Amino acid sequence: MIGISEMIDRIGHGYDLHRMGPGRKLILAGIEIPMPEGLVGHSDADVVYHAVIDALLGGAGLGDIGEQFSDQDPAYKGADSGVLLKRTLELVAEAGYCPVNVDLTIIAERPKLGPYKWAMRERLAELLEVATDAVSVKAKTNEGLGETGKGEAIICHAIAGLAKKS
Numbered sequence: 634m635i636g637i638s639e640m641i642d643r644i645g646h647g648y649d650l651h652r653m654g655p656g657r658k659l660i661l662a663g664i665e666i667p668m669p670e671g672l673v674g675h676s677d678a679d680v681v682y683h684a685v686i687d688a689l690l691g692g693a694g695l696g697d698i699g700e701q702f703s704d705q706d707p708a709y710k711g712a713d714s715g716v717l718l719k720r721t722l723e724l725v726a727e728a729g730y731c732p733v734n735v736d737l738t739i740i741a742e743r744p745k746l747g748p749y750k751w752a753m754r755e756r757l758a759e760l761l762e763v764a765t766d767a768v769s770v771k772a773k774t775n776e777g778l779g780e781t782g783k784g785e786a787i788i789c790h791a792i793a794g795l796a797k798k799s
């Protein structure tokens with residue numbers, strides 16, 4: 634485990650959006666949240682993990698999630714995005730980097746994410762092998778504006794700090 638006092642050599646940014654739809658589970662950062670509908674996608678549509686994956690790949694100069702895990706590949710149909718995140722961490726390690734911290738903003742009109750933020754932080758910290766205080770999960774609404782504000786989609790922005798492994 635690396636402390637947040639470690640030097641950050643790279644910063645990566647990630648963004649993702651998934652539409653809400655019926656007959657789907659809502660899974661954010663690996664946490665299943667009770668809702669009548671969930672996010673639609675080829676995999677489990679975990680918009681948080683996808684943004685984190687893109688931030689890590691971006692920081693390590695490894696392209697984006699679509700290059701590494703094609704949504705045309707039947708292997709990823711219904712895939713647990715936690716598995717994709719673990720594979721991403723292997724790729725990042727092979728490139729000579731390890732995560733130092735991650736900061737997220739999730740934009741969701743509903744459900745209210747406050748009760749789930751701590752569980753999301755803990756899950757991410759465990760996967761990234763960083764301290765819980767090196768993972769930040771912030772949640773906001775879109776003030777009712779646009780598709781996201783109508784509850785038709787959930788968005789996640791992520792930034793990851795990476796250290797060069799010695």
Ligand code: MG
Binds near residue numbers: 649650678679680
């Ligand atoms: Mg996605």
